[in-house]
Structure formats: structure tokens, C-alpha cells
């Protein structure tokens with residue numbers, strides 16, 4: 135995406151000179167000759183950055199005041215100020231007001247280009263850092279090599295660079311937001327912002343101010359003027375989570391933005407232009423919501439240009455061991471604790487459990503186990519240490535055997551262990567009486583003897599002993 139740079143200078147020659155230099159470098163200059171023109175231009179669309187002359191003749195505000203206003207509206211937007219020769223103090227004051235840097239007149243083209251490039255890079259880095267912090271523990275890759283997950287991965291690679299809108303569907307906690315982040319990171323907008331709006335957790339009366347921003351003085355703007363999520367996402371991706379929870383009036387407004395990419399802030403009249411890719415997600419069946427009259431069909435078609443379904447965890451149980459290992463490593467590091475090994479019977483239980491909360495539920499369980507599973511950190515986590523609803527799904531064989539490793543063995547070895555434990559238990563049950571045991575388990579007495587010998591089970595046959 136071309137980076138647009140607002141050039142604010144009262145001298146037309148300087149404006150044109152700066153614009154020419156930047157245009158040659160592939161930037162998209164926008165020009166303003168007065169403070170008012172500058173503020174109007176920013177109002178209409180947030181530029182990537184601004185270059186601002188401190189001395190603005192013929193304006194009702196000086197450059198420092200304009201700088202202050204710009205910083206109040208878009209604190210993250212870099213501004214480089216131009217100061218006349220001998221005006222270093224003012225330039226330094228501008229830095230205190232939040233300017234990224236200053237250029238002293240006369241300046242040469244190379245210096246201008248270096249400063250502009252550096253300012254944009256710094257803003258991108260700052261945003262990335264902020265996003266990383268905000269994500270706190272979020273993933274940037276999808277774990278799991280099941281066929282279902284590979285299909286999701288392939289779809290992401292195909293769709294991400296296209297700029298199409300995507301509707302991600304899937305049950306709660308299955309990884310829809312993660313998929314949306316990957317769509318952003320693999321798109322040409324990757325160095326733009328990724329902004330999340332959760333329609334489910336937002337009061338309907340606040341939704342519009344949140345999406346479109348609000349002007350000072352409008353009802354609900356107690357904290358002053360605010361930029362909405364659509365504007366924050368300019369040049370990047372807006373992720374609308376649980377889109378089915380959006381009130382119907384808001385749905386109509388979103389539809390308009392999607393059609394012409396402009397909107398008005400709440401309490402404002404100016405049209406704001408944005409360039410935003412919308413990725414939305416739902417865990418509900420939108421077709422059903424449309425039928426019930428709760429979701430607009432025309433909006434559905436606009437959002438659902440490319441549908442992408444994230445499978446539930448129970449549709450890809452073979453991914454569970456890799457997910458467990460991955461979360462175990464991450465959570466152990468985050469908590470400053472040692473990783474625990476998960477014994478095979480516990481893994482088998484995790485792979486057979488139902489997981490209504492999908493990957494999120496599995497992640498939370500692993501985090502809990504690291505802290506709460508009994509035994510020292512070198513003891514493997516066995517199925518009987520899992521919460522009862524999960525351990526109940528451990529295969530009966532591994533619970534009955536009490537041998538946590540049985541699920542790791544070949545059928546031949548597992549059968550041997552099973553037979554030994556089963557027969558030892560039965561003999562114990564019948565007080566060591568081989569005849570009674572043989573009758574119960576359905577074997578000839580002599581065959582049972584041979585079997586016990588082969589398995590290395592020592593018995594004192596009590597059926598031949600006189601009481």
C-alpha cells in the first residue's frame with residue numbers, strides 16, 4: 135500500500151518541492167497550505183505521517199498548535215516539523231509536543247527521505263511492539279498437522295494476499311482469532327494495524343462510537359473526541375469477532391462502510407475515508423440468524439466473500455499431542471516452572487475427551503496441570519491426575535491396568551501386560567485357586583498353567599491343596 139504523507143506548509147514552493155521528492159520515492163503526498171486545511175485533511179483520512187512547517191502564515195493557528203491537535207487525534211502518527219534557520223528552540227519545543235524529529239531549512243532531499251523512512255519504520259515497530267504486548271501469550275502459527283488443519287493453513291495462504299473479506303466460522307475457542315491474525319500477517323497490509331472489535335462484549339449503545347469514533351460534545355463523548363476502530367484499522371485489518379451479536383442498526387451502518395469505505399463519526403458530519411480489510415468471525419450459524427431475522431442477509435454476503443471454517447478440536451484429535459506439548463512448553467516458560475511429561479494414558483484420555491471449549495479449554499487445562507498436578511515435576515501426569523470428566527474418557531484398559539505406559543506399547547506387548555495383570559487379579563480374587571480361576575476365565579486348567587508360566591506369574595496353586 136502506498137504511504138500517504140501530509141505536507142503542511144504555507145509556501146507553495148516548499149510544498150511542491152517536498153511533494154516531488156517524496157513522490158519520486160513512491161510515497162503519496164497530500165498538500166495543505168493552512169492549519170485548517172491540514173486538520174480537514176486528517177479528519178478525512180489519517181495519513182501515514184505528516185510533515186509540518188512550524189511557521190504557518192495566514193493561519194489562525196501556528197504549527198505547534200496544529201501539532202498538538204494532530205497528536206490529540208492520532209497520537210501514534212509520526213510528525214516531522216520543518217523549522218526556519220535559527221529556530222532550533224521552537225523545533226526542540228515541537229519534539230516535546232510529540233514531534234518525531236525536525237528538519238532545518240534549507241534541507242536536502244536525502245536527509246528528508248532518510249527522516250521520513252525512519253519515522254515510518256519507528257511507528258511500525260512501535261505498533262508491533264504494542265500489539266505483541268497486548269497479545270501476551272498469543273500464537274502466530276497454527277499448531278497441528280491434521281488434514282483438517284492443513285486445509286485451514288492452505289486456505290490462509292491462498293486468501294491472505296487477496297484483500298478479500300473473509301468470514302471465519304467455527305465453535306468457541308477453536309482458533310478463529312488466530313486465523314484472522316494469520317490472514318493479516320500474511321497479507322500486504324502486514325505492517326498496518328490489526329484491530330479487534332468484539333461485538334459480543336460491547337454494549338449495543340456504545341457500538342457505533344466504538345466503530346466509527348465520536349466527536350467532542352456528542353452525547354456519550356465524556357472523555358472527549360475518540361477515533362473509532364475503523365479509523366484505527368486504516369491501512370490494516372479490522373477483525374470483528376462474534377459478528378452475529380451486532381445490533382441490527384449497526385449492521386446497516388457497517389454495510390454502508392463496506393460499500394463505499396467512508397463513514398461519519400458519531401456527532402460529526404464530515405465523511406471519513408478509510409482503507410480497511412474486514413475479517414469477521416462467528417461461532418453461530420449465520421444462516422439461522424438470517425432466517426430468524428436477526429442478521430442482515432446483504433451484510434452476510436458482503437462479509438462472506440471467502441468463507442473459512444475452523445474445525446472443532448474433536449474433529450482433529452490427532453493434533454492434541456502436539457498442542458499439549460506446545461502449550462506445556464509455553465505455559466511452563468510463562469510460569470517459570472518445569473514442564474511435566476504427560477503419560478500415554480493421560481494423553482489417550484485427552485485425545486478422547488469431548489472439549490466443548492476446544493483449543494482454549496485444552497490450553498487452560500495444561501496451564502492448570504503444570505501448577506496443580508500432584509507429585510514432583512519429574513513424575514509424569516497420569517490419567518488419574520486429570521479432572522474427573524476428562525479422566526473418565528481414558529480408555530478403560532489403561533485405568534484398569536494402572537499402568538500409565540500401556541498406550542505407548544505395541545498390541546503384542548500391551549496384551550502381555552494386560553494378560554499378566556488380568557490373570558494376577560483374577561487369581562487373587564479366587565484366593566489363588568487355579569481351577570476356579572480357569573473355570574471363570576473360560577480356560578482349561580492346564581492351559582492356564584502354561585499361560586501363567588509363559589507370563590512369568592508365580593502362583594502357589596491352592597486348588598490342589600487341602601484346606
Ligand SMILES: Nc1ncnc2c1ncn2[C@@H]1O[C@H](COP(=O)(O)OP(=O)(O)OP(=O)(O)O)[C@@H](O)[C@H]1O
Pocket residue numbers: 272273275276277278304305306307308309310311312313375415417493494497
Ligand atoms: N491451532 C492452534 N495452535 C496454537 N494455538 C491455538 C490454535 N488454535 C487456537 N489456539 C489458541 O487457543 C486459544 C483460543 O483461540 P482463539 O481465541 O483464536 O479462538 P476463537 O475461536 O477466536 O475463540 P472465541 O470463539 O471465543 O472468540 C488462543 O490462546 C489461541 O492462541
